[in-house]
Amino acid sequence: MKTLMKGNEAIAEAALQAGCRLFFGYPITPSTEIPEYMAKKMKRVGGTFLQAESEVAAINMVYGAAAAGERVMTATSTPGFSLMQEGVSYIFAAELPVVIVDVMRHGPGLGGLGATQADYFQLTKGGGHGDYHPIVLAPATVMEMVELTYLAFDLADEYRNPVILALEGISGQMMEPVEFMPYRPKALPPKTWAATGIGDKPKVNIVSYVLANEAGELHNLHWAKKIERMRAAEQRYDTYRMDDAEFALVAFGISGRIAESAVDILRAEGIRIGLFRPISLWPFPTDGMRKYSRIRGWLSVELSAGQMVDDVRLTVGSGTPVHFFGRQGGMTPDPEDVAEAFKMALHNELNAGGVR
Amino acid sequence: MSVVFERTRGLTDQSTHFCPGCTHGVIIRLIAEVLVDMDLLERTIGVEPVGCTGFCENYFACDIVGAAHGRAVAVATGVKRARPDRFVFSLQGDGDGAAIGLAETISAAARGEKISSIFINNSIYGMTGGQMSPTSWVGQKTATSPYGRDVELNGQPLDLPLLLSQVDGAAYVASVSVESPQEVIAAKQAIHKAFEVQIAGLGYSFVSILSTCPTNWGVTPVEALSWLESKMKPQFHLGELKKPALEGVTGP
Numbered sequence A: 001m002k003t004l005m006k007g008n009e010a011i012a013e014a015a016l017q018a019g020c021r022l023f024f025g026y027p028i029t030p031s032t033e034i035p036e037y038m039a040k041k042m043k044r045v046g047g048t049f050l051q052a053e054s055e056v057a058a059i060n061m062v063y064g065a066a067a068a069g070e071r072v073m074t075a076t077s078t079p080g081f082s083l084m085q086e087g088v089s090y091i092f093a094a095e096l097p098v099v100i101v102d103v104m105r106h107g108p109g110l111g112g113l114g115a116t117q118a119d120y121f122q123l124t125k126g127g128g129h130g131d132y133h134p135i136v137l138a139p140a141t142v143m144e145m146v147e148l149t150y151l152a153f154d155l156a157d158e159y160r161n162p163v164i165l166a167l168e169g170i171s172g173q174m175m176e177p178v179e180f181m182p183y184r185p186k187a188l189p190p191k192t193w194a195a196t197g198i199g200d201k202p203k204v205n206i207v208s209y210v211l212a213n214e215a216g217e218l219h220n221l222h223w224a225k226k227i228e229r230m231r232a233a234e235q236r237y238d239t240y241r242m243d244d245a246e247f248a249l250v251a252f253g254i255s256g257r258i259a260e261s262a263v264d265i266l267r268a269e270g271i272r273i274g275l276f277r278p279i280s281l282w283p284f285p286t287d288g289m290r291k292y293s294r295i296r297g298w299l300s301v302e303l304s305a306g307q308m309v310d311d312v313r314l315t316v317g318s319g320t321p322v323h324f325f326g327r328q329g330g331m332t333p334d335p336e337d338v339a340e341a342f343k344m345a346l347h348n349e350l351n352a353g354g355v356r
Numbered sequence B: 001m002s003v004v005f006e007r008t009r010g011l012t013d014q015s016t017h018f019c020p021g022c023t024h025g026v027i028i029r030l031i032a033e034v035l036v037d038m039d040l041l042e043r044t045i046g047v048e049p050v051g052c053t054g055f056c057e058n059y060f061a062c063d064i065v066g067a068a069h070g071r072a073v074a075v076a077t078g079v080k081r082a083r084p085d086r087f088v089f090s091l092q093g094d095g096d097g098a099a100i101g102l103a104e105t106i107s108a109a110a111r112g113e114k115i116s117s118i119f120i121n122n123s124i125y126g127m128t129g130g131q132m133s134p135t136s137w138v139g140q141k142t143a144t145s146p147y148g149r150d151v152e153l154n155g156q157p158l159d160l161p162l163l164l165s166q167v168d169g170a171a172y173v174a175s176v177s178v179e180s181p182q183e184v185i186a187a188k189q190a191i192h193k194a195f196e197v198q199i200a201g202l203g204y205s206f207v208s209i210l211s212t213c214p215t216n217w218g219v220t221p222v223e224a225l226s227w228l229e230s231k232m233k234p235q236f237h238l239g240e241l242k243k244p245a246l247e248g249v250t251g252p
């Protein structure tokens, strides 16, 4: 049965369905519906909602609950996400399964509440210190938020790694019909590594420091292997009209939805264009993108000064032109703007091939 | 022949890294002894800070989670909320609990978080080589107060247990020290009471223990003990600053 729900609330409900039993957070627009929903509904499932004194405290409470072996989540928005970065780095190093939602707002500074995707670098390049990677998932619809929230908890447990859901404020606030499919957990080994007391298992230490350089390097190499495993297995993307495409837009989240309409506009003009929509921002879906080697030009459409475009360039190499179009400061382009920007940016390539 | 003292099974066999004469080791042992005395070891999860007690996962025989600097109480909150049936304690230095983690400390107390915090106050940042702390005494020379702590510049030392005794959710607040056998016994009793308060579900319990840092104070271990008494003790309110009115909450 479908219900009409805000993105933020759908994520919170999906988390409960996926067995999340603890939520720690600090209010910040435009993510606040998530803690508010949890405050209301956590009791229903016998879980714990706690409003922390800051995002710094919240992420460390999350760390503690995950260390004790429970499914736990926090949600925040850009400035709060910045405050959490030390904690995310510790969570990675301690190999704890944690789900974090970043409902992005624009910056830098206090910024504003409008739609943005300018946390891309912070999300995907390791916002905190050290060599680490959270898995980062970017839903484009409320339905997809539910699916990816289910997935996030499984991936976090499977890899014992932080998983971040990244969405724009506009998507978190948007209401859409949504259906909660029954959550079917992935079969995963019991959490024997968790700190639950030595009553029923050998002593556990969950620490993240390594003082001897030789041992430090071994740890980093161990994590590097895990990073490679995640990179190989967890790339996700969607495509739209890419089958016969000569050109492609690449966009995630809300930009992906705008770009989809832009594809239709350009197709109506006879341009063979498609959309490549990364769903996992990290790992970036390089393998999928490289399948489209015949694409003669890419346009990365983002709500930022151009961040993901770097990854597109790294993926397709220097042989193919990769351009960028974006709006900033909370502004979103219309599909017509994107279509126009595409024609301007790829003017030469379009003419070389002729408009068909 | 009767055994008057033995190594507690609350500790592992590993020897500690503490400097000679450092009283941190005494405090660790007291905590371990109380965990055993109260039969808590099997269901205890300890949270260690970043600081000179940040390697205690090697010494305690119970499960230990290592927190980021200043966040031990937040991490302990997460652990306890996830496992309300477990016994949870946190260790913190004065830099950890009274500077970078002050908000977490007071907030946990305000929530009446059912954890026990052992705050080891040596009036200096031991781990990082002897910088000034919020609890350094006026005139104390440290690496970052080379001319002595200056009230104009740094204010007076912060009396954290006194502050916490004003917070409703803090059910038990004690301020003790370890420079003599009598003080060690009193410190152990305070830890015992703090742990009982958690078991009884009364709220946050906090024990501040004055400790030495001969290495960074630049004195011998014996001098350090007399410094503790003459220089540190006058800075802080001492004793049980707040105790719950509850029968059965008594010392060992």
Ligand SMILES: Cc1ncc(C[n+]2csc(CCOP(=O)(O)OP(=O)(O)O)c2C)c(N)n1
Residues within 6 Å of the ligand: B050, B051, B052, B053, B069, B092, B093, B094, B095, B096, B097, B120, B122, B124, B125, B126, B127, B128, B133
């Ligand atoms: C975010 C962060 N800031 C600073 C440090 C460096 N640091 C480690 S321990 C410490 C203070 C230690 O002093 P205290 O908490 O009093 O404990 P002690 O070592 O004296 O027992 C500092 C500043 C750190 N590890 N992390």
Ligand code: SF4
Residues within 6 Å of the ligand: B017, B018, B019, B021, B022, B023, B024, B052, B122, B126, B127, B212, B213, B214, B215, B216
């Ligand atoms: S530096 Fe100071 S507090 Fe740390 S172990 Fe040595 S004496 Fe103890």
